Amino acid sequence: MASEKKQGGRPVDAAAGQALKLAALQLVREKGYAKVSIAAIASAAGVARQTLYNRWNTKADLVLDAVFEETGRFSTQPPDDAGMPCARQLESFLAEVFSHLTVDSDPLRALIAAAQEDPAFQAAFRDRFVLPRERIVTELLRRAQARGELSAERDPEMLSAFVHGAFWYRLLNGQPVDAALARAIAAEVFAG
Amino acid sequence: MASEKKQGGRPVDAAAGQALKLAALQLVREKGYAKVSIAAIASAAGVARQTLYNRWNTKADLVLDAVFEETGRFSTQPPDDAGMPCARQLESFLAEVFSHLTVDSDPLRALIAAAQEDPAFQAAFRDRFVLPRERIVTELLRRAQARGELSAERDPEMLSAFVHGAFWYRLLNGQPVDAALARAIAAEVFAG
Amino acid sequence: MASEKKQGGRPVDAAAGQALKLAALQLVREKGYAKVSIAAIASAAGVARQTLYNRWNTKADLVLDAVFEETGRFSTQPPDDAGMPCARQLESFLAEVFSHLTVDSDPLRALIAAAQEDPAFQAAFRDRFVLPRERIVTELLRRAQARGELSAERDPEMLSAFVHGAFWYRLLNGQPVDAALARAIAAEVFAG
Amino acid sequence: MASEKKQGGRPVDAAAGQALKLAALQLVREKGYAKVSIAAIASAAGVARQTLYNRWNTKADLVLDAVFEETGRFSTQPPDDAGMPCARQLESFLAEVFSHLTVDSDPLRALIAAAQEDPAFQAAFRDRFVLPRERIVTELLRRAQARGELSAERDPEMLSAFVHGAFWYRLLNGQPVDAALARAIAAEVFAG
DNA sequence: GAATAATCGAGACGGTACGTCCTGTCTTCAA
DNA sequence: TTGAAGACAGGACGTACCGTCTCGATTATTC
Known part of the structure; x- marks a missing residue:
């Protein structure tokens, strides 16, 4: 009663999501939440900006995930x-x-x-x-x-x-x- | 030895500051703080943007004043x-x-x-x-x-x-x- | 020295190409060339985007073919x-x-x-x-x-x-x- | 029946427009119209992107002006x-x-x-x-x-x-x- | 019949460009 | 000197495409 969907398409790259969370966390700790732009996170993660938008709607959503990844x-x-x-x-x-x-x-x-x-x-x-x-x-x-x-x-x-x-x-x-x-x-x- | 300076030029228009506080409060109540821009407040107050900056440094400062004006x-x-x-x-x-x-x-x-x-x-x-x-x-x-x-x-x-x-x-x-x-x-x- | 290659694999689906040309022509007539994206044509043809790229390199190439199909x-x-x-x-x-x-x-x-x-x-x-x-x-x-x-x-x-x-x-x-x-x-x- | 408007505000910086036209013309000649982005022109002119949009709606409008500047x-x-x-x-x-x-x-x-x-x-x-x-x-x-x-x-x-x-x-x-x-x-x- | 191989639908990915919005500063004219 | 008006540099945003890639599923030929 679980897996939901799996019809086709290139699979989501888990590493990209991971890299984004890591980059987000690090940048936010380093420079403060407000001074980190979405573009900067994507760039630091070595990932396209759209890939970030594919997973999270806002910077806050991403950082929430990123913080929880750790804590x-x-x-x-x-x-x-x-x-x-x-x-x-x-x-x-x-x-x-x-x-x-x-x-x-x-x-x-x-x-x-x-x-x-x-x-x-x-x-x-x-x-x-x-x-x-x-x-x-x-x-x-x-x-x-x-x-x-x-x-x-x-x-x-x-x-x-x-x-x-x-x-x-x-x-x-x-x-x-x-x-x-x-x-x-x-x-x-x-x-x- | 008090009033500090008073040499000349156009006097500060108190009405402008008042209009700004009023406009700020109304707009923020209406649309929510984040959706109101500084430009929108100045424009709603019928005042130049610089006039706002002459009195407050940030939107938060202005709104703080505006809220306290009332409460x-x-x-x-x-x-x-x-x-x-x-x-x-x-x-x-x-x-x-x-x-x-x-x-x-x-x-x-x-x-x-x-x-x-x-x-x-x-x-x-x-x-x-x-x-x-x-x-x-x-x-x-x-x-x-x-x-x-x-x-x-x-x-x-x-x-x-x-x-x-x-x-x-x-x-x-x-x-x-x-x-x-x-x-x-x-x-x-x-x-x- | 003619037919080149023919060793295996799924044969090219002629219907897909046809559908693409038709969709391209119709969409271009309807909305204008510049307002039709490659993705929109493929989608309208019920075909994967890559299938289009397998046949034509650019939108212009496809539309050229599509127009000539008719005229x-x-x-x-x-x-x-x-x-x-x-x-x-x-x-x-x-x-x-x-x-x-x-x-x-x-x-x-x-x-x-x-x-x-x-x-x-x-x-x-x-x-x-x-x-x-x-x-x-x-x-x-x-x-x-x-x-x-x-x-x-x-x-x-x-x-x-x-x-x-x-x-x-x-x-x-x-x-x-x-x-x-x-x-x-x-x-x-x-x-x- | 002439001067139209002149009430207030910082005057338009003619040099900025000139720099944009020059940069546009040079870049277009160098790399070709299609390969020059609006951002690249503004950047080459040392001007904010919005300043370009203040004067022309499209790259074509700008280049038209720029070409005529010369010819x-x-x-x-x-x-x-x-x-x-x-x-x-x-x-x-x-x-x-x-x-x-x-x-x-x-x-x-x-x-x-x-x-x-x-x-x-x-x-x-x-x-x-x-x-x-x-x-x-x-x-x-x-x-x-x-x-x-x-x-x-x-x-x-x-x-x-x-x-x-x-x-x-x-x-x-x-x-x-x-x-x-x-x-x-x-x-x-x-x-x- | 099994292995091989190309195509297909689907969709994620790295990129580029776009047009809009906002901020804080500046520059003019008028009061 | 202040105020109204508005241009300017700078920068973030969310969107739209593009061309490539990676899957699983399908459909032929070849062994």
């Missing part, structure tokens, strides 16, 4: 449930997420910005980045409630919005997003 | 300290801030986005919009602690980041930012 | 020598040539234009279209000299250039090329 | 009426026109070709190049009739079409257009 595997698995207290689990989850931002904070900020002027991209970004992380925290907080580490009266969804909101708020305001912040957030959530 | 007077005064419980004060403050967004949520989102690719504008935006509101909430929470309505162990600054973060998070993710959210935020903050 | 049989046989005076023979020959242009004047003008930027095509066009018609007129004028209907001092080749030149000149300048022109040309040639 | 002054004045016989006058007029083609035959052929796919350009080309030369020859032939050097029964307009037609016909067929042709045409016209 997609991480941070989307709920942290280990083992004996560690939930507050500690939350802190280490946040610390790991934040650690990726040492190199990709500009792309991430740019993606959030790009989402503000393109609802389709906003939806894609939400599905692939926002919601998974939101759910992890929500689940973690529910487990904490089940284990009695968090008051049953708290609202896990609102708290999750607090957690990610604080993260976004610092990020988008140019303030540090680091291990210290992870600790402070976790502490405050469980301080209630 | 600047509101929401920056700490809510009334009167007998009302602090949770209620927080809720009503947030509700008022959110109520302006029925018409200006797109400009606000666009300004946050614009701040991501222009540090100078980010600083201006932070000074004029972000920090004042952040301080109001921080102060309010401190008062709540003083009045015993909030545990002294909580961190008002982190909580303020939670509050505004939740606001930004919902706003930038295309989710409703309304009175219900104001109530939920206030409730959760004081639930601890 | 090639006509106008290349010297007019009947019978009792008719040569002036009359010339007029009726030209009238017949011109009559085809009611539907194909745009393709013909486009082919002349195409020949200006492709020497190889210019040669092909010259061999298949220009020279045959030039020879017919030259021969006709020689016969007229032999029959005393045209002064022996005239130069048949120059006169033939006058005749076809006047035709091209009107055609390429957007002026009518019709029976009236045929009559006027023939009259002037024999007026000397 | 417009010549060949549009009727040849001297002095004692010279009209046949001689015609020959020398044609010889002069043809002499310009040693360097500009490709541009001229390209302009004729371009006229085939753009009625507006065809009209401009006709007004500025075709008709003036056609009239010169027509007038010259009328004078010849008045002076009894050409039979009053000949049709000067048809003969003029013969003359220019022969010229175009040779030119567009890649055959030499030189002094010998000028002589042959003049001789044949007056041979009648």
Whole structure:
């Protein structure tokens, strides 16, 4: 129930797509999202500009893919449930997420910005980045409630919005997003 | 020893600046920030493009001014300290801030986005919009602690980041930012 | 020493070539030579683009073939020598040539234009279209000299250039090329 | 009833237009009309691409102007009426026109070709190049009739079409257009 | 009957050019 | 000196073709 289509035509060159993602990521890290043109990415990838348009509609779509190529595997698995207290689990989850931002904070900020002027991209970004992380925290907080580490009266969804909101708020305001912040957030959530 | 310069030449036309702010605000509300060009704003204001550049460096600067022309007077005064419980004060403050967004949520989102690719504008935006509101909430929470309505162990600054973060998070993710959210935020903050 | 090669492989599909010529002619008549792309012709013919390239190198080559598919049989046989005076023979020959242009004047003008930027095509066009018609007129004028209907001092080749030149000149300048022109040309040639 | 407009704005930079015409002419002579892109002309002129579009709509319009910049002054004045016989006058007029083609035959052929796919350009080309030369020859032939050097029964307009037609016909067929042709045409016209 | 070989439909690919749009600077005239 | 008007350099954008290429499927001839 899967493969969909395969009728004819020259097969898509996976290497070209890969090269584009790599070039995009590297250029964006190097010069900043806004200063990299579509043409520059294609050129750096040694690929025709149209080939880029064949796969992605916008620079944002490409960069979203490119960033996930690297970071997609991480941070989307709920942290280990083992004996560690939930507050500690939350802190280490946040610390790991934040650690990726040492190199990709500009792309991430740019993606959030790009989402503000393109609802389709906003939806894609939400599905692939926002919601998974939101759910992890929500689940973690529910487990904490089940284990009695968090008051049953708290609202896990609102708290999750607090957690990610604080993260976004610092990020988008140019303030540090680091291990210290992870600790402070976790502490405050469980301080209630 | 104040007015600096006044030697001659045609006086600056205050009406031109006003027309620009008005045109900017209207166009941005109508078509969305990204789809309005500087030239379009100047043209709609019946003003030369250079006249705009004489007053603002970027579209973001202009729109920031234009938005504040309308909303600047509101929401920056700490809510009334009167007998009302602090949770209620927080809720009503947030509700008022959110109520302006029925018409200006797109400009606000666009300004946050614009701040991501222009540090100078980010600083201006932070000074004029972000920090004042952040301080109001921080102060309010401190008062709540003083009045015993909030545990002294909580961190008002982190909580303020939670509050505004939740606001930004919902706003930038295309989710409703309304009175219900104001109530939920206030409730959760004081639930601890 | 003739048939060249015949070892194997799928035979060329004659129907495909035919479909291409038909589609080319129809599209060119409909939308004008310049507004028809190679891809559009192949697509209209229900044929792969490469199949077109297998047979013709350029759009001009294809259209040349396509136009001749229809009109090639006509106008290349010297007019009947019978009792008719040569002036009359010339007029009726030209009238017949011109009559085809009611539907194909745009393709013909486009082919002349195409020949200006492709020497190889210019040669092909010259061999298949220009020279045959030039020879017919030259021969006709020689016969007229032999029959005393045209002064022996005239130069048949120059006169033939006058005749076809006047035709091209009107055609390429957007002026009518019709029976009236045929009559006027023939009259002037024999007026000397 | 004259100056039209002059209200404000930066004046058009005449040097830019001049540089564009020069670059266009040189590049076209060097590489051929079809192989020169609009961008290449602008770049060679050291001018922004948009500046070119501000003045001309198409490459053909620009090249038409550029060619006339050089040749417009010549060949549009009727040849001297002095004692010279009209046949001689015609020959020398044609010889002069043809002499310009040693360097500009490709541009001229390209302009004729371009006229085939753009009625507006065809009209401009006709007004500025075709008709003036056609009239010169027509007038010259009328004078010849008045002076009894050409039979009053000949049709000067048809003969003029013969003359220019022969010229175009040779030119567009890649055959030499030189002094010998000028002589042959003049001789044949007056041979009648 | 299997191997070989050319063609076909389909469509991706590297390239080139196009015309449009926008930005920030400049140059003029008029107030 | 400011403002209105608008030209200019520069550069990105998305689109349209072109001619080539790479597939799998098809259809002949040759072994």
